[in-house]
Every structure is written in structure tokens, then in C-alpha cells.
């Protein structure tokens with residue numbers, strides 16, 4: 001199968017690679033670049049585990065072709081903070097026990113980051129609606145909602 | 160080191176989890192992340208038929224596909240086509256059909272494995288599946304359990320000649336008490352089939368590793384230790400050459416408590432090819448090929464006096480095994496068997512379960528495993544009895560439950576509950592809920608015939624944790640034991656290594672086990688490393704399921720820590736030139752009683768044990784304590800859950816307005832984790848009541864086996880929960896703990912459905928099928944109206 005050259009910036013580093021036209025962004029991240037922090041939970045675009053930011057907006061990376069990401073900048077859970085400074089959403093998820101097995105977490109956190117950039121002070125209902133595309137089987141969402149509320153506060157959302 | 164002032168014990172504090180830093184930064188080690196040089200990827204050709212003869216199978220064209228290393232059907236695999244084990248033959252005459260990994264001649268479920276392709280990348284393996292030549296001759300399909308056991312039904316396993324897997328009986332005397340009853344209520348409940356749907360799809364990698372004949376297996380499993388034994392038995396690979404590792408595992412809920420076909424195939428193929436083999440399922444494969452849960456028809460009859468005293472309970476189950484028996488498929492209904500009488504006193508109890516084969520995905524453990532089914536049945540029938548008697552359902556419960564002063568209490572099914580306080584949990588729940596106000600609102604809405612009606616759902620549940628006393632398991636014909644192991648080492652540098660046989664996949668054992676050890680050893684939580692889920696580093700264990708990890712594993716941690724202290728005490732006494740009895744151990748430091756200037760911290764003792772320059776005679780070097788503990792008994796968490804349910808009678812839509820869960824799980828190691836377990840459990844129990852159910856058409860085609868059609872609740876589908884606790888310590892557990900992994904799931908399904916029925920009872924509704932979707936509820940209302 002013939003390959004197409006692409007240039008993508010992922011978590012601040014620029015990669016040049018050749019990809020199959022059918023390759024999904026999530027496979028490109030995981031298999032070609034070894035950025036395995038972003039995970040796959042389904043094959044029907046339902047779970048949101050694969051969510052990343054593409055030019056600052058959240059996308060399900062299983063629903064984007066790698067070639068469509070050519071020339072873009074991607075942020076994954078691995079690039080959200082430098083490891084010393086935590087992103088407020090990460091801090092809040094830990095403080096509020098917003099994760100258990102952690103498999104939905106990369107996608108959940110990235111969606112929450114996007115949600116808060118759109119709406120810095122969401123109500124509980126808005127948080128629940130905003131995270132509708134991200135499934136979690138462990139937490140029952142209760143503490144995820146608390147985490148996003150706390151993150152909003154940490155990020156200075158009006159209260 | 161003068162830290163001899165008491166610092167607060169880590170036990171019982173809501174300490175933030177150690178696990179989270181990695182998980183929140185994507186520094187994870189899921190099995191699918193593993194990319195070993197030279198790996199070949201396996202793809203599986205699965206049956207599109209529920210029941211068919213394979214009339215032709217030719218895998219050779221697939222081998223011509225680019226990047227394909229090899230392809231196999233059952234014939235090509237020969238002896239390497241292992242047979243999948245079932246370790247719970249519940250009766251002497253149980254039918255246990257052969258279960259080869261690849262179907263040799265007949266497929267019996269959609270998703271049955273027919274052939275595999277191995278290629279140097281996953282895409283090529285999947286692409287080449289299309290080149291396999293396969294022909295089927297469809298056979299008659301059995302899906303409905305009652306039809307499956309009716310005369311003339313086609314057997315799923317022709318050589319068995321029947322679809323009855325087993326019949327199990329327990330108890331007796333129900334007919335006699337029924338004869339003297341004033342009221343008898345009988346209902347049929349359908350406890351529908353569910354899909355575990357953990358978020359991390361299953362994945363397995365097996366690689367022959369360098370120096371020895373060892374094969375290392377990484378699998379997204381709950382049971383690395385059990386799996387190692389089973390893989391050795393199935394594949395013939397000597398157990399001492401197998402190392403099984405469960406790296407980060409993304410949820411399980413019983414669905415990863417298994418020895419799967421794909422695991423056996425990957426291990427055997429890695430051995431055959433002499434190189435790493437890897438398989439990761441797609442979600443759509445998962446929904447077909449991961450075992451399912453529940454799926455029982457429950458005929459329940461309860462007998463009582465007219466003033467509401469329970470006399471007896473009769474339970475007749477038909478339990479769907481699916482097409483094959485997996486690890487503990489037949490035993491699942493028996494895990495619930497003892498729990499039908501629940502918290503209630505009665506004179507007689509009869510139980511009968513018929514296990515049935517159908518052309519469906521095998522069933523096995525799913526969160527609660529047998530106990531949610533039991534709790535659903537008893538808590539639903541109690542509500543129906545209350546309606547029949549014209550009693551308040553809570554008053555009926557209270558009249559019959561075991562009073563707190565009556566513990567320990569041996570129930571009619573023969574279990575002895577050590578402790579409990581149903582009065583206290585219920586009082587607390589009522590307090591948080593506002594029962595009387597809601598009853599008043601309910602009456603108002605009924606009287607004014609409002610479109611949205613209000614129902615109150617009650618569930619005063621108990622459950623059984625801590626699998627399990629090994630003798631009990633033996634008596635139930637389960638082939639393994641139920642003990643647990645822990646080794647604790649204080650390393651020369653003073654750091655602590657806690658090696659557990661439990662295998663977490665989201666439960667936070669690294670944090671909670673550190674808290675237990677810290678509270679005994681006086682070592683800070685952050686200085687304790689919990690080693691788990693790797694048979695190379697944690698050789699002994701029985702893994703994690705059935706809310707057993709703390710209930711059983713916690714005992715081992717406590718005993719190992721205490722043994723370590725006893726050894727250290729002897730060394731410290733030698734160092735301090737006193738007798739061991741003269742020492743007290745406070746916050747990680749030995750000190751001579753009455754002379755605080757004479758101290759020896761545990762770390763210094765460990766260094767002495769390491770150098771071994773000056774050990775007392777007869778004391779061996781190194782400082783560790785180990786314990787393998789068989790529990791004396793089960794533990795019995797309980798609680799009272801109350802749900803305020805709004806039902807829109809015009810659309811059938813159900814809304815959970817308020818959900819109060821008061822759980823008594825005994826002493827809590829980490830209340831934050833406990834609450835998280837309750838939340839997640841509630842979500843899954845509510846999901847069974849309102850959203851989930853896996854269904855087949857008459858041809859055995861799954862109707863909703865994808866994540867877009869099988870409705871796992873998302874955030875907008877669930878409310879926030881109100882949780883509370885009462886603490887009645889277990890007296891059979893040295894830490895006073897009970898277990899919490901399944902309580903929420905077990906309790907909440909009947910609470911929700913009781914609430915839905917309660918909202919509609921004045922319309923003539925006495926039963927609502929699960930899941931109570933708007934369509935189902937609306938139709939139920941219409942049918943009740945029509946019947947009036």
C-alpha cells in the first residue's frame with residue numbers, strides 16, 4: 001500500500017513520517033510514534049478514550065485519519081504538563097478521586113480541558129453533557145464531575 | 160531518629176492514590192502498549208453463525224498475503240489447539256463439553272473462533288482473514304432457555320444429547336411452611352444478560368524469553384496467578400517456565416476473571432513460532448467474545464402470615480451457561496444461592512437451579528456474580544409481598560430482618576452472619592433521604608394524577624465477600640482454594656516492599672495496602688512499594704474478584720507485617736541489649752519500655768539483618784515476614800439504599816431523582832476509595848435496571864453487541880449520589896473490614912426497579928422488565944391500563 005508523507009507536531013515535538021492513507025491518528029500516535037499514553041477503547045467512536053487536542057480542540061483520534069493531521073499540532077495526555085507542574089485538571093482528578101483503573105482518563109482529562117476552555121464555569125448538568133462522549137466504567141462519573149468542578153475553580157472560573 | 164510521638168495511623172484516612180500520578184500523565188503500561196521486536200500479530204476469524212457445521216476450511220490462501228507469517232485452523236494446530244478449562248463442576252453428573260480454542264468442526268455461538276492468521280503487523284493479519292476459505296452448513300439454533308430444555312430441542316453439544324448442563328438443589332421444607340401460610344406471592348423475574356464492558360479491551364502478548372525456556376505472558380487479566388496454573392495445565396508448558404504478568408489493567412468487573420481462548424492461542428503460537436505473539440481485541444470482538452454475565456429466569460415464591468411474618472422462600476432458576484463452560488460458568492448461580500434469604504428470618508428455603516446451554520456467548524462472573532441476581536429477586540418479591548399485604552415495604556422488611564442484637568445469626572440457608580446493624584443503616588438512609596416527605600409528595604402526585612409519578616425504591620441488601628474459606632470451596636466442588644498471600648520485606652535502605660497475591664485493576668490496592676502496612680510498621684505510606692500481578696515477582700496469590708482482596712488479602716498483609724515486627728523485635732533487642740519483651744514498638748521505632756533514650760528504628764534493624772554482622776544466635780539474615788492466610792469465614796457487608804424515581808407516564812421515561820446509599824462495609828481502610836467503589840457499583844447496578852441488556856434474535860445473531868447499540872451509561876445518564884456509612888466491624892476479620900467492590904451493584908438494581916414499580920403500582924403495574932427503557936415502561940403502562 002502506498003504511503004503518504006506527513007508532518008505533525010505532537011506534544012511539542014515535530015515528527016515527519018509516512019503513513020498509510022487509511023491509518024487512524026490514534027494508531028499513528030501509538031504504533032508509529034510510541035505515544036502510548038493515548039488509548040483505544042472501541043471501534044465505533046463511542047468511548048472517547050482516544051481523545052486528544054488537535055490545534056487546541058478535542059477530537060476522538062480514532063475518528064481522524066493520520067493524513068488529516070498533517071500540519072497540525074496535537075496535544076495528548078502526555079504533553080498536557082511537563083510532569084513537574086500538573087495541569088489543574090490533572091490535579092483535580094487526583095484530589096477528587098476522578099479515576100480508578102485510569103483507562104478512560106487520558107480521554108476524559110483531554111475532554112475536560114476542552115470543556116473548560118469553552119465554558120470556564122460549567123454547571124453540573126453542563127459538565128455531564130460536555131463529557132457525554134467519554135465513557136467510564138469505573139467511577140459512575142460522580143467524582144469525575146467533582147473533579148471538573150474543582151478544576152474550574154483552580155483555573156479561576158467565576159464562582 | 161526520635162520520632163516516638165504518636166502520629167496518626169494511615170488506616171482509615173482518605174489518602175490520595177499513589178497510582179494516579181502515572182495514570183494522569185499517560186505513563187501507563189497497558190498490555191497493548193507492549194511492542195517487542197519481532198512480534199507477530201494474531202487476528203481471529205470468528206463465526207458469523209450461532210450454530211453451524213464447518214463444511215470447509217482452507218487457511219492456505221491467507222498465507223500468500225503480504226506480511227503473513229502463518230495461518231491455522233484447528234486441524235493445522237493439532238495438539239496446540241488447547242481445551243479451555245472449567246474449574247467448577249458443580250455436580251457429579253454435570254455435562255462438561257469439550258471447548259477447543261479453535262472450533263474443529265462445529266461453531267456454537269456468533270464469535271466462536273474458527274481460524275487465526277499471524278502477520279508482522281496487525282492490519283495485514285486482519286486483511287488476510289478475508290482470504291481464508293470457509294463454508295458453513297447452518298444448524299438449528301437454540302436461544303430461548305425454556306425452549307432449549309423442552310423435549311426435541313437441538314442440543315448445542317450433539318454428543319451431550321441434552322441442553323441441561325446440571326440441576327442443583329439446596330434446602331427443603333418450603334412446601335410444609337407454604338401449607339400454613341396466609342399469603343403466597345409468586346413472580347417471574349428476568350435477570351437479563353449483561354456485557355462487562357470494562358474500558359480496556361483485552362490484550363495478550365506471549366514471548367519466549369532469552370535465557371531459559373521461559374515464556375512470559377502479559378495479559379489484561381484479573382487473575383495472573385490462576386491463569387498461570389491454568390495455562391500450564393492447558394498448554395503443557397511446565398508451570399515453572401511460565402511467567403504471567405498483568406500490567407496496568409483497565410477494569411475487569413469479572414470479565415477478566417477468565418482463561419480465554421485467545422490467551423491459550425497466543426501462548427501456544429508463541430511457543431510454536433518461537434517469537435512474540437500479540438493479540439488485542441477490537442471492542443466489537445469484545446462484545447461477542449468476552450464472557451457475559453447474569454441471564455437467569457427466576458421463579459420466586461414467598462410465603463407469609465397475614466400480619467407479614469415471612470415463613471419461607473422457594474427459588475427456581477434457569478441459568479444460561481451460553482455455548483460453553485468457561486472458568487466458573489456453572490458456579491455463578493451458586494454464588495448467589497445462599498443469599499436469597501438475605502437479611503430475613505424465615506423457616507424454610509428451597510433452591511433449585513437448572514443450568515442450560517444455548518447458542519450464545521458463554522456467561523460467567525460479572526460484578527456481583529450470582530449475588531445481584533439473588534438480591535434482585537428477594538428485594539423485588541418483598542415489595543410485591545408488601546403490596547399484597549397492604550403493608551409499607553420498609554415496615555415489612557423491618558419486621559423480618561435480623562435484629563442487631565441477634566448476631567451472630569445463622570440464616571435459613573446455613574450461613575452465619577457475624578455482625579450487622581440493619582436498623583442503624585436504615586435509620587441513616589432515611590435521614591439522608593427524607594422518606595416521609597417523599598411519600599407525601601407521591602400521594603399528592605397520585606391524587607392529582609400528574610403525568611410524572613414518583614416512586615420510592617428500597618433495597619435493604621446484604622452480600623457475601625471474601626472468596627473464600629478453602630474448605631467451603633472444596634465442599635462446593637470448586638477445584639481451587641481461596642487463600643491469599645503477602646510477603647513484606649524491609650530492604651537494607653529502609654524502604655519497604657509489600658508483595659501481594661491480589662491483582663488490582665482500578666481498586667487502588669497500591670495505596671490501600673500501603674496504608675495497612677504503614678499502620679502496623681510505622682513506615683510512611685510513600686516508602687512502601689506494593690508489588691503485584693507478576694508471578695515472577697509475586698509468586699503466590701489467588702488474585703482479585705468477588706470483593707476478596709481486602710477481605711482475604713488484608714488478613715495476609717496484617718499477619719505478614721506482624722510477623723516481620725516479631726523478627727525485628729528479636730534483632731532490636733539484641734542491638735539494645737535487652738530482652739524482646741522489654742521493647743515496645745511505636746511508629747516504626749523499637750524502644751526500651753521506660754527508657755525512651757534507648758531506641759532502634761526499623762530501618763536500622765533491617766540494615767543489621769542485611770549485614771548480618773551481629774545477629775543473635777539462630778536468627779537468619781534478611782528482614783521479612785510472610786503469611787498465607789485462609790479466611791475462617793465470609794464477611795457480610797450490608798446497607799440500605801433508597802431511590803426516588805420519577806416516571807413520566809406519558810413517555811415512559813425514568814429519572815433517578817435522588818439516590819441514597821448507606822453502606823456498612825465495616826472498618827474502612829481508605830474512605831475515599833470505598834466511596835469510589837460504591838459510586839462505580841451503583842452505576843453498573845443502575846445500568847442493569849435502566850439501560851443495559853444484551854439480546855439475540857431467534858437465529859442467534861446478537862442484536863446490540865457493539866458499543867453504539869449496547870447502552871453503557873454516560874455522564875448525563877446518571878445522577879450524583881448521596882452516600883453515607885455505618886460502621887459495624889466484622890468480627891471474623893482481624894481488621895474488622897468486610898469488602899466493598901460489589902455492594903453498589905448488588906444493591907442498586909432492585910432499588911431502582913422497586914422505585915419504578917412503586918411509581919406505577921396505582922396504575923396496576925406489578926412488574927417492569929429490565930432494562931426499564933422508555934419503550935418498555937410505556938408499554939407496561941399501556942398493558943396495565945388495558946388490563947383494567
Ligand code: FES
Pocket residue numbers: 039040041042043044045046047048049050051060061062063
Ligand atoms: S477509541 Fe473509542 S472513541 Fe476513539
Ligand code: FES
Pocket residue numbers: 098099100101102103104105135136137138139358409410665
Ligand atoms: S477509571 Fe476505569 S474506565 Fe474510567
